[in-house]
Amino acid sequence: AQSVTQLGSHVSVSEGALVLLRCNYSSSVPPYLFWYVQYPNQGLQLLLKYTTGATLVKGINGFEAEFKKSETSFHLTKPSAHMSDAAEYFCAVSLNNAGNMLTFGGGTRLMVKP
Amino acid sequence: EPEVTQTPSHQVTQMGQEVILRCVPISNHLYFYWYRQILGQKVEFLVSFYNNEISEKSEIFDDQFSVERPDGSNFTLKIRSTKLEDSAMYFCASSGPGQGIVETQYFGPGTRLLVL
Numbered sequence: 001a002q003s004v005t006q007l008g009s010h011v012s013v014s015e016g017a018l019v020l021l022r023c024n025y026s027s028s029v030p031p032y033l034f035w036y037v038q039y040p041n042q043g044l045q046l047l048l049k050y051t052t053g054a055t056l057v058k059g060i061n062g063f064e065a066e067f068k069k070s071e072t073s074f075h076l077t078k079p080s081a082h083m084s085d086a087a088e089y090f091c092a093v094s095l096n097n098a099g100n101m102l103t104f105g106g107g108t109r110l111m112v113k114p
Numbered sequence: 115e116p117e118v119t120q121t122p123s124h125q126v127t128q129m130g131q132e133v134i135l136r137c138v139p140i141s142n143h144l145y146f147y148w149y150r151q152i153l154g155q156k157v158e159f160l161v162s163f164y165n166n167e168i169s170e171k172s173e174i175f176d177d178q179f180s181v182e183r184p185d186g187s188n189f190t191l192k193i194r195s196t197k198l199e200d201s202a203m204y205f206c207a208s209s210g211p212g213q214g215i216v217e218t219q220y221f222g223p224g225t226r227l228l229v230l
Contacts, residue, residue, distance in 0.1 A: 034218075036221070041223070043118065043205060043224060044207075045221070046220075090157060101147070101159040101172070102159060105156065107156070107157075
């Protein structure tokens with residue numbers, strides 16, 4: 001079985017500041033890891049994913065995440081926050097490549113102050 | 115860009131009534147999913163569907179739930195006799211071939227179900 005923990009249900013940063021959203025996972029096999037973003041009244045949109053290979057993954061909108069196996073982490077970062085980044089962010093893990101369920105963390109709501 | 119669509123966006127129903135939530139997955143996708151999110155809680159997997167049959171389901175997906183792909187485009191979730199605790203946002207997702215080794219699940223905007 002797999003699980004995902006997101007530390008901090010709410011994170012507030014100032015515009016231009018570093019964004020760091022934390023995600024830790026547990027998995028009995030090498031996982032596939034995902035970050036999704038949800039804007040108000042919209043569905044979940046994929047930001048980035050880790051499958052195999054390079055552990056630093058770049059996604060859309062300037063976000064990136066690093067897979068650290070020793071720490072069982074997949075934290076999401078962005079060097080400089082924009083107001084438009086305000087949304088809810090979900091980390092998720094999957095054990096397989098096709099047709100497999102995603103297990104989500106509880107989500108982190110990012111607020112960006114002007 | 116292709117997207118997953120869901121109807122209705124909101125549904126209010128009385129306890130014990132049947133509801134059908136509808137989804138149109140991305141047209142060349144082969145895998146279909148339903149997830150739900152109870153207010154303030156995690157997004158939870160309900161069921162996955164491939165080749166016209168359920169491939170995986172969670173403990174939540176009991177006999178009150180069923181899924182169907184009635185034609186070549188729609189994918190539905192039926193709740194036979196709704197309970198108060200079924201109130202949630204229901205997300206449909208789809209994934210398919212040709213996207214690389216690991217398939218991305220594309221999500222619809224959700225249907226918010228309220229059971230009174």
